[in-house]
Structures are given as structure tokens and as C-alpha cells.
Amino acid sequence: xxxxxxIPAYNEETRIAAVITGARGYVDxxxxxxxxSSDDTCRIxxxxxxxxxxxxxxxxxxxxxxxxxxxxxMCGADIIVTLDADEQxxxxxxxxxxxxxxxxxxxVVFANRFGQRNRIPFVRRVANVIxxxxxxxxxxxxxxxxxxGFKVFGPKAVKDIDLKMSGFEFxxxxxxxxxxxxxxxxEVPTKVLYSxxxxxxxxxxAHGIQxxxxxxxxxxxx
Amino acid sequence: xxxxxYQIVAPVIALIAIVYAWNLMIRQKKSTWEAILWTVFWVxxxxxxxxxxxxxxxxxxxxxxSQVNAILVTSIGLLFFMMLYIVMRIETLEQRxxxxxxxxxxxxxxxxxxxxxKNKNQxx
Numbered sequence: 001x002x003x004x005x006x007i008p009a010y011n012e013e014t015r016i017a018a019v020i021t022g023a024r025g026y027v028d029x030x031x032x033x034x035x036x037s038s039d040d041t042c043r044i045x046x047x048x049x050x051x052x053x054x055x056x057x058x059x060x061x062x063x064x065x066x067x068x069x070x071x072x073x074m075c076g077a078d079i080i081v082t083l084d085a086d087e088q089x090x091x092x093x094x095x096x097x098x099x100x101x102x103x104x105x106x107x108v109v110f111a112n113r114f115g116q117r118n119r120i121p122f123v124r125r126v127a128n129v130i131x132x133x134x135x136x137x138x139x140x141x142x143x144x145x146x147x148x149g150f151k152v153f154g155p156k157a158v159k160d161i162d163l164k165m166s167g168f169e170f171x172x173x174x175x176x177x178x179x180x181x182x183x184x185x186x187e188v189p190t191k192v193l194y195s196x197x198x199x200x201x202x203x204x205x206a207h208g209i210q211x212x213x214x215x216x217x218x219x220x221x222x
Numbered sequence: 223x224x225x226x227x228y229q230i231v232a233p234v235i236a237l238i239a240i241v242y243a244w245n246l247m248i249r250q251k252k253s254t255w256e257a258i259l260w261t262v263f264w265v266x267x268x269x270x271x272x273x274x275x276x277x278x279x280x281x282x283x284x285x286x287x288s289q290v291n292a293i294l295v296t297s298i299g300l301l302f303f304m305m306l307y308i309v310m311r312i313e314t315l316e317q318r319x320x321x322x323x324x325x326x327x328x329x330x331x332x333x334x335x336x337x338x339x340k341n342k343n344q345x346x
Contacts, residue, residue: 033327036323051331052331053327053328053330053331053333054327054330054331055323055324055327056323056326056327057319057323059319059320059323059324060320063320063323063324066324067324067327067328070324070328070333071328071331071333074328074333075333138255139253139255140253140254140255141255164317166316166317166320176253179253179254179255180250180253181250
């Protein structure tokens with residue numbers, strides 16, 4: 001089965017090469033979606049052997065992920081792995097997440113950063129719980145790490161997934177898609193590396209609240 | 223029991239909205255959970271219209287008794303709906319802009335110009 005990694009990236013020139021190199025060992029193709037970066041992310045990704053799709057304007061993590069999923073479908077992907085470009089996920093965990101899909105036991109695998117001993121800042125833990133509760137309210141489905149960008153989509157999910165949210169709310173929309181299509185899911189504990197860089201790049205608490213409100217608003221407006 | 227025009231119109235609109243929500247659910251555009259949320263909301267609207275007495279506890283809680291206050295509260299309600307409408311419009315425009323950016327990206331990358339999601343987006 002053809003496996004493609006999708007990496008949405010925004011101003012990640014210092015990290016993207018390592019992520020591509022790490023992921024390439026476990027997938028057939030790496031697609032980087034450069035989400036309107038103003039630095040050298042695009043050029044560095046190409047130089048490291050990734051297929052690059054470039055957004056002319058910064059559109060958000062959700063939009064970049066969906067562009068990557070579309071690109072992967074057009075390249076004939078059977079399985080899609082999504083991971084962040086800031087090195088917080090360890091590409092060596094990809095086989096762990098791929099296993100349940102290969103065994104055809106599930107349709108979507110969520111990485112769970114809280115499923116094993118990881119050094120995660122307290123604020124991030126609280127923000128994640130709030131994100132999980134709001135996702136539960138909006139979708140009726142509980143996922144232990146609903147806001148994590150590290151996921152694997154099996155053939156059924158690859159065929160039908162359709163994300164409309166542009167920002168970080170897309171993580172909750174993925175949970176909604178699993179509920180809507182009744183996909184079988186599994187959560188796999190993975191490593192996570194939080195550095196000063198990662199924390200600075202991620203969502204701030206205020207941004208998290210904005211995301212949470214959008215999740216709830218969207219669930220009503222749809 | 224004599225019904226006011228509002229007591230007839232509100233439940234009819236609520237019924238249409240509930241049917242519409244479950245229709246969207248059957249067509250897989252809404253999840254069962256969202257259909258249930260909408261049903262609860264519209265049943266509440268219809269119940270309040272048909273049995274205004276259920277709001278007596280609100281009268282105790284808010285102390286709204288005079289007509290002027292009622293007009294004020296109604297105006298706030300209207301403003302709320304106008305704001306909601308504007309938010310919806312902005313969301314729609316944002317989505318449209320994102321779709322354009324994504325299509326250009328896929329086309330420039332030598333891929334199929336976003337045809338994969340074109341039909342789905344148009345249908346929604």
C-alpha cells in the first residue's frame with residue numbers, strides 16, 4: 001500500500017529538513033505543504049527530496065493539511081501520515097501508528113502524547129483537556145489527544161475525509177469526521193518533544209480559547 | 223386555548239428546522255450528534271413559544287417586567303442574530319478564499335487543480 005506523509009509547514013526552515021529525513025524512511029513519498037512561509041521552508045523542503053505544494057497566502061494548519069491530503073490522493077496514496085513540521089513528533093513512531101492500519105483493524109490512528117511519560121508543560125496539559133472536552137461537546141466523541149497533529153489515515157478515511165476548517169480547529173473536525181463516517185479509531189501513545197521553539201510556535205492559551213469558540217460555533221453553524 | 227400568531231409561526235419554523243437538520247444528517251452533511259443538538263435547541267424555542275409560562279423562572283431571575291425592558295432585551299436578541307449572520311458570512315468568505323489558495327497551490331504543483339474536492343465543496 002502506498003504511504004504518503006503530509007507535513008504542513010509555516011516558517012520552519014530550521015526544522016523541516018530533519019522532519020523530512022526522519023519521515024522518509026517510513027513512507028513512500030513526503031509532501032510538504034508550505035503555508036505561505038516567508039522564509040526558506042519551501043526551498044529547503046525541495047532540496048531534501050519532498051514534493052512541495054505552496055500556498056501563496058498563509059491559510060492555516062487545517063487548510064494546509066487538507067491541501068496535503070488532496071495532493072496525496074492525487075499521487076495515489078492508500079495511507080496518509082500527517083505530522084507537524086516543528087520536530088515535536090518523532091518520525092520513528094510512524095511504524096507504531098501504521099501497524100493497526102496495516103492490520104486493517106482501524107481506519108484512523110491518533111497519536112496520544114499523554115499516553116506515556118512525556119515532559120509536557122502544565123499549561124499545555126490543561127489546554128489539551130479543554131480541547132478534548134469541547135471536541136466531545138461538539139462531536140459526541142472522546143479522544144484523549146484530540147488536538148495532536150500526528151495521525152494516520154487508512155484507505156477508507158483517505159477516500160472520504162473532507163476538512164473545511166482552516167485553523168487549528170481542524171483537529172476537532174477530524175474527530176467529527178470519524179464520528180460522521182463511523183470510522184474505527186485507535187489511540188497510540190507516542191513520544192513528544194517540547195522545546196522553547198515548539199512552545200513558541202504552537203498555539204498560545206488565548207489562541208486556544210479562540211479555537212475552542214470556533215469549534216463550538218462551527219458545530220452550530222454547519 | 224387561543225394561539226397568537228407567534229405561537230403558531232415559531233413551532234412551524236422549529237419543525238421545519240428539525241426536519242431540515244435530520245435531512246442533512248441522512249444526507250451525511252451533519253452528524254447525528256449535531257442533529258440532536260439542533261433538535262434540542264428548536265424544541266426549546268417551540269416550547270417557549272407554546273408555553274411561555276416556562277419562562278416565569280427567568281422573570282424571577284432577571285426581573286424583566288416592564289415593556290421597555292422587554293424591547294431592550296428583544297433588541298439585544300436581534301443584534302445577536304445580526305452578529306451571528308455576519309460571523310457566518312465571514313466564515314463563508316474565509317472558506318472561499320482558502321479554497322482558492324488551495325486550488326492554486328495544487329495546480330501550481332502540477333496536480334489536478336483541486337478537482338478532488340471541487341464537487342464536495344460545491345455541494346456544501
